[in-house]
Amino acid sequence: MFSPKQEKVLDNANKRWNILYGATRSGKTHVSYFMAIKHIREHWNDRVLFAGKTLNTIDRNVFDPMREIFGSRYISDIINKREIYIFGKRCYVVGANDDRAITKIQGAGLGYAYLDELTTFPENFFQMLKSRLDEPGACCDATCNPESPSHFVKAFIDNPEVEVYAEHFTIYDNPFLDKDFVRALENEYRGTVYFDKWILGKWVKAEGLVFPLFKRERHFLAPDEFAQRYGRNRIRYVIWGVDGANTNDSTAIEPLAIMDTGQAVRIEHFYHNPKINGQLSNEQLVPYILRYLDDLERKYRFRENGTEFYMPVDCAAADLQLTLAYHLPDKFNVNKFTKKDIMQTTDVVNNAFSRSAVCILNFGGYYNYIRGEFIKGDDQLVKDLELMVWDKDNKKYDSSVPNDCADAFRYAVCAYYDNPDNLWETPDENRRYNNG
Secondary structure, three states: OOOHHHHHHHHHOOOOEEEEEEOOOOOHHHHHHHHHHHHHHHOOOOOEEEEEOOHHHHHHHHHHHHHHHHOOOOEOOOEOOOEEEEOOEEEEEEEOOOHHHHHHOOOOOOOEEEEOOHHHOOHHHHHHHHHHOOOOOOEEEEEEOOOOOOOHHHHHHHOOOOOEEEEEEOHHHOOOOOHHHHHHHHHHHOOOHHHHHHHOOOOOOOOOEOOOOOOHHHHEEOHHHHHHHHOOOOEEEEEEEEEOOOOOOOEEEEEEEEEOOOOEEEOOOEEEOHHHHOOOOHHHHHHHHHHHHHHHHHHHOHHHHOOEEEEEEEOOOHHHHHHHHHHOOHHHOEEEEOOOOHHHHHHHHHHHHHOOOEEEEOOOEEEEOOOOEEEEOOOHHHHHHHHOEEOOOOOOEOOOOOOHHHHHHHHHHHHHOOEOOEOOOOOOOOOOOOOO
16 A cells, blocks of 8 residues: 555656655665566666665665565565675666775676665765766666755756756655654654754755754753663673773763663763863873773662663764773773764654754763762753754864763764664674674
8 A cells, every 4th residue: 555655656766767756765776676676677677776865774774674564575584784685687786885885797788677775975976976877768766855055966966957856855744743742753853953854855954953853851861861761781782882082072881781671871971071181191181081980880789780882973083082991991882973973863863852862861970080070060961962052164173162071972872872763773792882
């Protein structure tokens, strides 16, 4: 059964480029599965490519739902990380997670391509793909959520010289959604840029508050209140988001604890403000950081509970990353956080807040390890989240407002929650957060 909008798509998506864009949960991705089957049959003797932001996301967004619809007999698992069989047709699968992904499609002539989450792709990958669709009648189907009006996909859709069928979806185009669910989303997003973006599916620029969906009363909870709402569960993972500098900026470690249930919560953080404590080199900070980590080990018994660690560090803080990697045990898995698209990662955090998928524990202050005393008052992370605004060009954060804690928090959240539509990306023992 299809909605009227989906039936319209099936009747008209027969151009070289067929792009479905708009709101989340609007039905655009669902109908694209049937477009894909149709176009694979039309190009049975040609090479077929499926591309997503990562192999994990396209498997979850596209192939898992297709297995539920058509059966695993006809939609295989991804084989050798790069191939899948769809109704017996061998198709290539690639992740387009950064500029280097262009090498995955160089030299390959294609009859059909399917692109999931197109607006998350690097532009050079998309430009290369154009030249790869060189078989007679070659075509491409793509789905995406809208980004800023200046995004390269929006420019491509608006180009009158391009043979493109573009269909805009709003959440109201999906009549199968529960009305209470739609009403809840309306209430959560109303008054923010995300109403236009995720409800109405518009191409809009960021403006105003960076994290408008953070609500103190909903997301900043005392430990007992958090336990009452979400239960007392084992901490399965801790992702230690790190941002730092040793001049005027602060150094922050924001540990995101992932429960057995998938719920995420920020526990006690490490915060060094050189304007308060004086400037310290990264090497000088190490003893304080080690003491902080030991304190949390004693409190939460991570080792005893089999808790695994991952530590994404701002790639711009190269010295800090190397210093931590040298001094900390291997179990912390210290890595550079390089996927720093500011718009996309901000969206991930806002979406997590909108669904209360992440909370922050309120301890009434924080322990200043450099000064050796507990500082009562507001949490610096909460201050960041409530005060941060976009700059005048609506492309970056206003640098006059502190954001070090929020950046560290963003790295931790985005290391766990892959993208705005798919929150529950649980770390895999074999992949260690390394996306294909």
